[in-house]
Amino acid sequence: GQTQFVDGRCVRLYGAFQDIDAQMQSELKLQELTQQLQQANEELNRLAMVDGLTQIANRRQFDQVLAQEWERAKRDHTFLTLILCDIDFFKPYNDNYGHPAGDRCLAQVAGILRQVARRSTDLVARYGGEEFALVLPKTTIQGAVSVAKRIQAAIADAQIPHEFSAIADRITLSLGVVCCITQPQQQPDQLIDWADTALYHAKNSGRNTYHLATLPI
Numbered sequence: 001g002q003t004q005f006v007d008g009r010c011v012r013l014y015g016a017f018q019d020i021d022a023q024m025q026s027e028l029k030l031q032e033l034t035q036q037l038q039q040a041n042e043e044l045n046r047l048a049m050v051d052g053l054t055q056i057a058n059r060r061q062f063d064q065v066l067a068q069e070w071e072r073a074k075r076d077h078t079f080l081t082l083i084l085c086d087i088d089f090f091k092p093y094n095d096n097y098g099h100p101a102g103d104r105c106l107a108q109v110a111g112i113l114r115q116v117a118r119r120s121t122d123l124v125a126r127y128g129g130e131e132f133a134l135v136l137p138k139t140t141i142q143g144a145v146s147v148a149k150r151i152q153a154a155i156a157d158a159q160i161p162h163e164f165s166a167i168a169d170r171i172t173l174s175l176g177v178v179c180c181i182t183q184p185q186q187q188p189d190q191l192i193d194w195a196d197t198a199l200y201h202a203k204n205s206g207r208n209t210y211h212l213a214t215l216p217i
Helices: 011-048 061-076 090-097 099-116 141-158 190-203
Strands: 081-086 123-128 131-137 171-179 210-213
Touching: 061 081, 061 123, 061 131, 061 190, 081 090, 081 141, 081 190, 090 099, 099 131, 099 141, 123 210, 131 141, 131 210, 141 171, 141 210, 171 190, 190 210
Parallel strands: 171 210
Antiparallel strands: 081 131, 081 171, 123 131
């Protein structure tokens, strides 16, 4: 029909503009809500991968990254290094200084490890309790030993008091180090087993040291 004018205004167009404006406002609001929901989901996913106490990767993220790096190393025929670290005599530390102090110690050690393993591809994770793990892609045996020595030096420099340690008056770490080029028949769990065995040897050797795994031929 014809456009009607009332008081010099186009009523029909004015109503149409109102409808378009309301629709645009609704779409913008929907986009905003969708974006907020996406951000919330991303934050939840991030939190699900981060250890709440130390703010480094948790065991779940460690498992995922190790599996990914294992497959990448197998495909590219490159070295992959895993280091397991254990705080020496941490139970007496917790028992005597208290759990809040123990938590602060864990967070401090995590921060030191993250500073040492500073490449964007390196992963530092809380493996469980007072144990930490470092996944170091494309890292040779020499590189692995270098990182282990830097960890020990950085922990020594931190001078975190531990009067109840049987081997020192400060916090020390024992480390199990394994480096390999992955083989088709092997699985990531084997790398963990080798590093764990190396860590056991480091502890049996008096602690506050690292042991490099000798891999089966």
